[in-house]
Amino acid sequence: MKKLILVIALGFAAILSVAPAQAANDSATVNVTINLTSKCVFGAIAPVAFTYTSFQGTASTATGGTFNMKCTNTMPYKIGFTNTATPATTDAVTDDAVNLAYTLGLSATTGTGSGVDQAYTVTGTMAAAQAGTCLTAACTNTAATNKTRTIYVVY
Amino acid sequence: MKALTHRIWLAAVASLWAGLAVAGTGSSFFNVSITLNNPNVVVPPSAPGGLPAATERSAICTNETLNEQTNAMVRVVCGSSQFVSITPSPGKPFLGTHGGAFRYALGTSNFAGILSRAGTGTVTALRIYNATGLNGPLEMLVSF
Numbered sequence: 001m002k003k004l005i006l007v008i009a010l011g012f013a014a015i016l017s018v019a020p021a022q023a024a025n026d027s028a029t030v031n032v033t034i035n036l037t038s039k040c041v042f043g044a045i046a047p048v049a050f051t052y053t054s055f056q057g058t059a060s061t062a063t064g065g066t067f068n069m070k071c072t073n074t075m076p077y078k079i080g081f082t083n084t085a086t087p088a089t090t091d092a093v094t095d096d097a098v099n100l101a102y103t104l105g106l107s108a109t110t111g112t113g114s115g116v117d118q119a120y121t122v123t124g125t126m127a128a129a130q131a132g133t134c135l136t137a138a139c140t141n142t143a144a145t146n147k148t149r150t151i152y153v154v155y
Numbered sequence: 156m157k158a159l160t161h162r163i164w165l166a167a168v169a170s171l172w173a174g175l176a177v178a179g180t181g182s183s184f185f186n187v188s189i190t191l192n193n194p195n196v197v198v199p200p201s202a203p204g205g206l207p208a209a210t211e212r213s214a215i216c217t218n219e220t221l222n223e224q225t226n227a228m229v230r231v232v233c234g235s236s237q238f239v240s241i242t243p244s245p246g247k248p249f250l251g252t253h254g255g256a257f258r259y260a261l262g263t264s265n266f267a268g269i270l271s272r273a274g275t276g277t278v279t280a281l282r283i284y285n286a287t288g289l290n291g292p293l294e295m296l297v298s299f
Contacts, residue, residue: 038178045185053192065185085177098191122185132191141189153181 038075040153043068043117048124048149052100054132062102062124069120069153071113077155078110079120087152097144099133102126104149113155122151 045067052060071077080087081104091104107121132139141147 040179040181042181042183045183047186047188050187050189051192052189062187067183067185083180083182093187095187095189098189100189100191102187102189104187124187126189134191137192139191141187141191144189147187147189148184149187150182150184154177155179 036072038072038113038155040069040071040075040077040113040155042151042153043070045122045151048104048122050100050102050124050126052126052130052132054134055129057128059128060126062104062122062126065122065124067120067122068117069111070115070117071111071153071155073113073115075113075155076110077113077153079106079151079153080109081149081151083152083154085154087154091149093146093149095141095144096146097133097141098139100126100130100141106151 046064048062048065050060050062069077069079078087080089081091082088087109089106089109092101093104094101103125105123105125107123111118111120
């Protein structure tokens with residue numbers, strides 16, 4: 001019995017001897033600096049397609065041209081066809097293979113970033129009554145050197 | 156002096172703003188595809204010489220200038236893709252050219268020529284010479 005009391009007493013003594021070591025605490029603050037570089041990212045742009053018949057009576061409207069734009073939250077941006085502070089909103093082209101003139105535009109030319117994809121469309125119109133150049137019943141502009149167009153985002 | 160300083164200050168602010176206004180740019184590419192149709196193209200039956208037979212139809216056609224100049228290229232564009240018939244007419248002036256890999260192409264007359272390139276509704280080049288060796292005047296008649 002005496003031994004048991006001694007063991008218990010030693011245990012309490014040990015606990016009491018540890019407690020004073022935890023009495024002192026300290027803290028400090030640290031600043032986190034973040035440099036966020038704003039950015040806009042183009043999604044893939046679907047090809048813009050025209051189908052035209054020589055001398056047709058009405059203008060032709062292009063299909064396709066859809067794409068997504070994803071920009072940093074709240075950042076305003078502009079989209080257009082020139083790499084300038086205010087990009088051109090239209091692009092007038094005469095295809096050098098089938099000799100047909102067309103004008104490209106955009107469904108919208110300004111936006112504000114939201115951090116997620118925002119949908120746009122490259123529009124296209126081809127005026128009526130054009131002859132075009134074609135030796136056969138149907139031609140495509142596969143060989144055209146100016147069929148690839150560029151679109152810019154400025155922010 | 157104050158006004159000048161003010162203007163300089165405004166210009167500096169404006170240039171700074173302009174610099175800040177364009178923080179970055181990006182670009183992407185896309186293709187424009189065009190299909191040009193001539194739905195009324197009719198391929199005429201071949202004549203005995205292997206050339207398409209001439210077919211006359213009414214339509215609006217246009218041609219470029221320089222038609223009557225030596226070595227000129229004549230391009231005829233028709234609204235409904237007619238075959239363009241080209242035949243010589245003796246006794247009329249024709250400012251054609253000589254030379255080239257001619258083949259007989261104009262029937263049993265004294266005139267020969269080469270149809271350099273022909274497609275339905277289009278004749279892009281035709282040279283004619285007098286097969287008898289005479290340098291008499293010729294005429295090329297284009298009807299469509």
